[in-house]
Amino acid sequence: MSGCSKDSDSGFYEPEPIEEDPTPENPLPPGELDFEPEETRSFMVNPDATEETVALFYNLKLLSQNSFIVGQQDAFSSFYQDNAGDSDIKKMTGSDPGLLGSDFMFITDDLNDGTPSNWFFQQENQIRDDVLRAFDMGLVNVFCWHFREPFEGEHFYTSEMTQFQRENALKSILPGGENHDYYKQKLEKIASFTKSLVGSNGALVPIIFRPFHEFDGDWFWWGQSFCTIEEYIQLWQFTVTYLKNTLSVNNMLFAFSPDNRFFSESEYLARYPGDDFVDIMGMDNYGDFNNQGQAGVERANQKLKIVSDLAEERVKIASLTETGYFVTLSENGAIPGFFTNNLFEALTHNDVKIGFTMFWYNYQDTYCTPVPGLPSANDFMEFVSKPEVILADDLPEMYRLPPNS
Numbered sequence: 001m002s003g004c005s006k007d008s009d010s011g012f013y014e015p016e017p018i019e020e021d022p023t024p025e026n027p028l029p030p031g032e033l034d035f036e037p038e039e040t041r042s043f044m045v046n047p048d049a050t051e052e053t054v055a056l057f058y059n060l061k062l063l064s065q066n067s068f069i070v071g072q073q074d075a076f077s078s079f080y081q082d083n084a085g086d087s088d089i090k091k092m093t094g095s096d097p098g099l100l101g102s103d104f105m106f107i108t109d110d111l112n113d114g115t116p117s118n119w120f121f122q123q124e125n126q127i128r129d130d131v132l133r134a135f136d137m138g139l140v141n142v143f144c145w146h147f148r149e150p151f152e153g154e155h156f157y158t159s160e161m162t163q164f165q166r167e168n169a170l171k172s173i174l175p176g177g178e179n180h181d182y183y184k185q186k187l188e189k190i191a192s193f194t195k196s197l198v199g200s201n202g203a204l205v206p207i208i209f210r211p212f213h214e215f216d217g218d219w220f221w222w223g224q225s226f227c228t229i230e231e232y233i234q235l236w237q238f239t240v241t242y243l244k245n246t247l248s249v250n251n252m253l254f255a256f257s258p259d260n261r262f263f264s265e266s267e268y269l270a271r272y273p274g275d276d277f278v279d280i281m282g283m284d285n286y287g288d289f290n291n292q293g294q295a296g297v298e299r300a301n302q303k304l305k306i307v308s309d310l311a312e313e314r315v316k317i318a319s320l321t322e323t324g325y326f327v328t329l330s331e332n333g334a335i336p337g338f339f340t341n342n343l344f345e346a347l348t349h350n351d352v353k354i355g356f357t358m359f360w361y362n363y364q365d366t367y368c369t370p371v372p373g374l375p376s377a378n379d380f381m382e383f384v385s386k387p388e389v390i391l392a393d394d395l396p397e398m399y400r401l402p403p404n405s
Helices: 037-043 051-063 088-093 119-136 163-173 180-195 229-246 293-314 338-351 377-384
Strands: 068-073 099-103 140-144 207-209 252-256 280-285 317-323 356-359
Touching: 037 051, 051 068, 051 252, 051 317, 068 088, 068 140, 088 377, 099 119, 099 356, 119 140, 140 356, 163 180, 163 229, 180 207, 180 229, 229 252, 280 293, 293 317, 293 338, 338 377
Parallel strands: 068 099, 068 356, 099 140, 140 207, 207 252, 252 280, 280 317, 317 356
Antiparallel strands: none
């Protein structure tokens, strides 16, 4: 669903500076894991990860035992009614979200020439500023990538591509493909950007990277209709190996996030690249929450249970990597109890254990998370008041392993 990303013709919203809260000193919520903090690296994709990245993995895993972080895509740069300033979640609750979603799309765009007057480079700098701000506040940062197809570099939606592009885009960036060197250049750009993220404490900022998401649909050119299982897995494994081993990116966790088109463990794992290439097992799910009633809630919960159980077995972190119900008041109304009943039930029933969930961004007349005065406001406030829900003000220290480890 996420492909409603902004583009240069719609602009990027410059948030007004707000006073930053110091990093919270809250202790981690009660919980226990089956491994010691010093064993964490053995379960991660990158055993050479920075200390802060190791701590993020451990603390997300620990937090997932009885709570979850709530985040939002572009929370510091995209707002309902374009009303810049505080994040919309902070306008509503008094606290920023606990996770910030960003996108590598503009950063890797062919038109980003790295000059100060270039619109895409300006967005790159804005994203860097937002990520650094989030890290300094103690938030978690996650990146998706709406990667434009490699032949013309213009589109990521298959509906806007030629038949040739749809059928050949992914194959062409595999080793030996005509666009493989082009793809390596894009990964080098991602690596350069990621390694440039240095917080005010001098530490590299850990990020969660979830490439080639929603691959079980056919709206993106990396979707299952346009590549074999073997080709998708080869692309994923090459991507992780090149970033980790060749480009020495040590501040990145890797998240696997299909859409909601699976109903069993075997279907979820059909294109899974292997435990050595995945830190976070996720799912994007809008469809089951789109006016599907209780049956949709139960389906969402069953799928999250599959993800949660697999993550428990494999010592990974489970997550609902994208979700939401888009409300445009001139076209549709809010679903009563969407947050406190539908979403919360899906996230918590049947002993589901996830580390985080993320709403898509608000923009113009459409919202996923309400601001004061909207029909969903009271429902959202009741949702975030539940002890399982973690926003920025309730975040434990995510970038330090527990003492005595």
